[in-house]
Amino acid sequence: MNVTIKDVAKLANVAPSTVSRVIANSSKISEKTKERVRAAMQELGYHPNFNARSLANNTTKTLGIVMPNSAKVAFQNPFFPEVIRGITAKAHQENYGLYLSTGQTEEEILDEVMEMVYGHRVDGIILLYSRIGDKVMPFLLEKEFPFVLIGRPYDIDESLVTYVNNDNYKATKTVTEYLLLLGHEKIGFIGGSLDFVLTLDHLQGYKDALEKANITVRDEFIVHQSEVKEGGQDAIIELMSLNQRPTALVVTDDIMSFGVLRMLDEMGVKVPEDLSLVSFNNVMISEFSSPPMTTVDIHIYDLGFRATELLISDVLHPEQAKRKEIISHKLIKRQTCSKVKKG
Amino acid sequence: MNVTIKDVAKLANVAPSTVSRVIANSSKISEKTKERVRAAMQELGYHPNFNARSLANNTTKTLGIVMPNSAKVAFQNPFFPEVIRGITAKAHQENYGLYLSTGQTEEEILDEVMEMVYGHRVDGIILLYSRIGDKVMPFLLEKEFPFVLIGRPYDIDESLVTYVNNDNYKATKTVTEYLLLLGHEKIGFIGGSLDFVLTLDHLQGYKDALEKANITVRDEFIVHQSEVKEGGQDAIIELMSLNQRPTALVVTDDIMSFGVLRMLDEMGVKVPEDLSLVSFNNVMISEFSSPPMTTVDIHIYDLGFRATELLISDVLHPEQAKRKEIISHKLIKRQTCSKVKKG
DNA sequence: CTGAAAGCGCTTACAG
């Protein structure tokens, strides 16, 4: 019922193998034959069967995207759509398809990745996160399956994995120093779950900036929230209940900042007059908060785009050395920061 | 190099066909044999090759997701992640994989869909939008390829397609009537591009509510914006420059509302004192706007979940009648609406 | 430059 390579071959009066070569645009086939075959394909409305091709040459032309287990939460954060947008752009350019992970728990995700690999569903995998104790990467490493990490490897020799990341340590350090320059000394930190390597980097940058300025790091100023949504709110209540309130806040995610700003508004705390805030990601809507937030643009789209580029290159040349790439970041100053109030 | 069905067969001392039947868990195989075969699979670390299976039985166990061409814009709107989340949940439950469209233009998307269909990449397709003049649906219809639409068909006999939708007409009508009840008579409308069927429904609901209340529909109160992001801003400037400003606004998208609220704040227009606003979608962060927005929850997740359920059912039973399903909506009252000011 | 043949790893009537 379906038009196959054989039908085309018959009509064009050539062997199936020749048709196959025309599809691959092999240089060994004469222009004349190519034209004849192409005409036959046109006439019959031929389209190659991907599964057959994949089976024959062990290649799928599709890339797997693996999201953190908290898909529920994750996808509510514009980070993921945006990084996927970058991935999509490059993948489309290079004629790769995209296969999405659907697992909700760490275990399910590992199962899926195993299926992607063993089942030959994809040629390579993009990991959208780096989590401590993660088992996906060790598995991929062991199978020598091409993958690229968005984030940085942890507990694993860096030379073994291709990854693209921001300098999150430096970004957080800079941002904290910026707050210090504005005269703030009581600076709070609201970050994500300590399960993520990202959070470690954020935290270290924050601490080092303070220490460099000879300011003691206070544990009660540091709050971690895995649940981005309500997290922002709980965190701010905690901080604002302290005897010594911070006068500035480093919040590591724009969506969290939305929650924080809302909460502060309700509590009657004026931003930036009473409290300054610096955020991270520069997600589209972050300029629509009130007041519009000062935030670090980490070029999410580029993370996805470059990761895909590197992955495809690794897929095509598995023998080449792993590479790392740092995507630049940029502080976008809007209206949530001001000099500390005297007194 | 790879462990295949043959290796397992050899070790278990059965024929490859038997192994295949064990994988399919055929009831014709004795428990004893099953156990022996499973043990062999375990021992060898066997995993089925999906491409081979797909080729042999012409089934992929994967579903295609097709996003609107404006992927650039689209994905910035939390609607898509959220609907995909619903899709993901059901797909995972039923052991289906997900394949994502990557095209950026209408033409590219059609090409991709054709490739999905002709290339046997997916068993069925979920269309995340309904656009006027769209060519994807007619193609799918012609090929009799299983698909489900999120939205409603336009210019196509409804009995021909399975779809899941909200009653957007009624929702907008109700919301407008709510504003009327609060005493507003000058009610503006900020909607999406007229290319989308969704916008037609929104607009009709808005108009009918006004007409029913004997209020003339004013063209200058109606603004369409395709670009959600800046759109919100341009639109509000236009409206607020009128001699007769509206006292209330129906905005058909939360993200747009964020832009609108920001703009109003800058212009010194107080919400809800000077202007009321009702929005649509109840996206996660919509409760974090200031003030928190009153919006219609359209149960995006459910749209995706049910669509997937229906699609899988259509894939499995192509002969059955097409179905339609309306997902409920609910007005979430927060703080952007109040009675009209006297005078 | 082109063809005949084997093979990729499964599934599924058909027999028994």
Add this chain to the structure above:
DNA sequence: CTGAAAGCGCTTACAG
């Protein structure tokens, strides 16, 4: 309940 055989639609050495 199990096996032998054909087939799914491609690709790719190997010959010529």
